[in-house]
Amino acid sequence: MQFKILSVVGARPNFIKVAPIHHALSAYSDIEHIICHTGQHFDSRMSDVFFNELGLPVPDYNLEISGGSHADQTARIMIAFEEVMLETEPDIVLVVGDVNSTLACSLVAAKLEVKVVHVEAGLRSFDRSMPEEINRMVTDVISDMLFVTEESGLKNLLKEGKSKEQIFFTGNVMIDSLVRLQPKFEMSQIFSELKVTPCEYVLCTFHRPANVDSKEFLLELQAVLNKIAEKNTIVFPIHPRTKFNLENWEMIKGFSDRVLLTDPIGYIDFLALAGKAKLIITDSGGIQEESTFMGIQCITVRDNTERPVTVDIGTNQLLGRDLQKVSEAALAVLDGKIKKGAIPELWDGKAAERIAAILHTELLKSN
Numbered sequence: 001m002q003f004k005i006l007s008v009v010g011a012r013p014n015f016i017k018v019a020p021i022h023h024a025l026s027a028y029s030d031i032e033h034i035i036c037h038t039g040q041h042f043d044s045r046m047s048d049v050f051f052n053e054l055g056l057p058v059p060d061y062n063l064e065i066s067g068g069s070h071a072d073q074t075a076r077i078m079i080a081f082e083e084v085m086l087e088t089e090p091d092i093v094l095v096v097g098d099v100n101s102t103l104a105c106s107l108v109a110a111k112l113e114v115k116v117v118h119v120e121a122g123l124r125s126f127d128r129s130m131p132e133e134i135n136r137m138v139t140d141v142i143s144d145m146l147f148v149t150e151e152s153g154l155k156n157l158l159k160e161g162k163s164k165e166q167i168f169f170t171g172n173v174m175i176d177s178l179v180r181l182q183p184k185f186e187m188s189q190i191f192s193e194l195k196v197t198p199c200e201y202v203l204c205t206f207h208r209p210a211n212v213d214s215k216e217f218l219l220e221l222q223a224v225l226n227k228i229a230e231k232n233t234i235v236f237p238i239h240p241r242t243k244f245n246l247e248n249w250e251m252i253k254g255f256s257d258r259v260l261l262t263d264p265i266g267y268i269d270f271l272a273l274a275g276k277a278k279l280i281i282t283d284s285g286g287i288q289e290e291s292t293f294m295g296i297q298c299i300t301v302r303d304n305t306e307r308p309v310t311v312d313i314g315t316n317q318l319l320g321r322d323l324q325k326v327s328e329a330a331l332a333v334l335d336g337k338i339k340k341g342a343i344p345e346l347w348d349g350k351a352a353e354r355i356a357a358i359l360h361t362e363l364l365k366s367n
């Protein structure tokens, strides 16, 4: 092996984004791909299941760092990742998305003067109260090469002073994973396991601190979900953060019987559920994209989105945190008032191949 690329994963969406890059890099015999798991998400339903389903190898390093405040977690990841950098001496450090691991590891690499590559760069919600927005902005400032998923990313980076030569519009690696696993999720048995009928249920996920860390908001959300459930069964896989709060505030019993509460669902089964939902109600970043790609109606319960293409041309409706509006729009969709959508440019399952080719050329050039 001549070159080394060290990729960082920390949380659920990171595994999904790095997997296709790992597979695409395997076509280059002169590149060794090393994977470092920081441990941000460690529980088997949030981590192991993704490695298995996505065909990712056991990570070369696992820093086993989770929990703590943002500063504490970021600092501990930085200290541990520096050791990995010194041991592996990579030519490139590749980070994805917008979690604390993304920020921590890109900072370490930049300080060691190792080239930083950010995949899913340039997305902006313009809301600095979101921890992810800070992570995105800082990571992009110190990244040498920026791979973007949609045109807004390109525009944002140019506005922030990045040069054209550093930015590559290559498409969406999250969609690569979806496309790769389509034959598998089409065979999923999740419908009979949950006893739900395809195309006859609403799927919802919530995990953003702004939504789930407020008891008042969660209570209001629960009332809205119970109301929607009068019309259609709801499947609600609960993120660990949300579960902790629902349990802490003794809210679990307050859900109607028609709101099916589950643990986080494995990726293949989740995609199967998403692909056959009548409607998705979410505050997730990635699910806005997956629903747009699959042409599934999506209501996003956030004041902003860093993925505007899903609203501009996709099936996503951004309704803010006004739950009255959410309820009305959801009932309208269930009554057949749907938003037509199209698939964004270059969301074709081949983004990782394009990224790998560009990285290979770059490595050949700089060595």
Ligand code: UDP
Pocket (backbone or CB within 6 Å): 012, 013, 016, 174, 205, 207, 237, 238, 263, 264, 265, 266, 267, 268, 270, 271, 283, 284, 285, 286, 287, 290
């Ligand atoms: N996902 C999953 N199981 C679930 C919920 C989500 O596999 O129970 C997947 C989903 O398909 C998407 C990703 O997790 O690809 C999104 O992760 P999350 O919403 O946690 O993070 P975000 O995208 O908001 O950063």
